[in-house]
Amino acid sequence: EVQLLESGGGLVQPGGSLRLSCTAPGFTFSSYAMSWVRQAPGKGLEWVSAISGAGGTTYYADSVRGRFTISRDNSKNTLFLQMNNLRAEDSAVYYCARRPNTLGYFFDYWGQGTLVTVSS
């Protein structure tokens, strides 16, 4: 069974850093591109970042480029999102999501999400 289990969220002050993790048991992790998608409370979905299966290709939304870094450790079936210089507008539930083995970044499995709150 495919599972995506996020962790690492919490309360952080503006300008601070946080590292999110997403462990992925139940499928051949290295064969799948992955993404982070966030959702501010009561708001819509915002795609944040994506990474290819081998980790060699990454994409970022303009709102996080230069502050966030996506990476993965395929030996540990884990996806990461390093978030630096956090702002209040980064407060959201962060979901990791799997791209199926087909053309284009849409997402067939999602985790339950981890909440990030940026506040002083």
Add this chain to the structure above:
Amino acid sequence: DIQMTQSPSSLSASVGDRVTITCRASQGISNYLAWYQQRPGKPPNLLIYAASTLQSGVPSRFSGSGSGTDFTLTITSLQPEDVATYFCQNFNSAPFTFGPGTKVEIK
């Protein structure tokens, strides 16, 4: 960047009604369009990809159509469990933008 819009932003319909949600892209995206359902307090759930391909396990009352800039999600007979917010998503090119969502309620 490609912008996605949806209409209406919310709707209320009776059980058994036919419901149609529209999504528009700011430029042509061929059929690189996905639809998701998000029930309250839950992560999104993939319904349709490539504009009209039904994801495995999704009830056949859901269908999608369109190409280029204009797309439609149709629920042929609304059920109580369909109460949710529905999002479209461009996956033609990064950034892989989502529409703002359409909230569906039962009248």
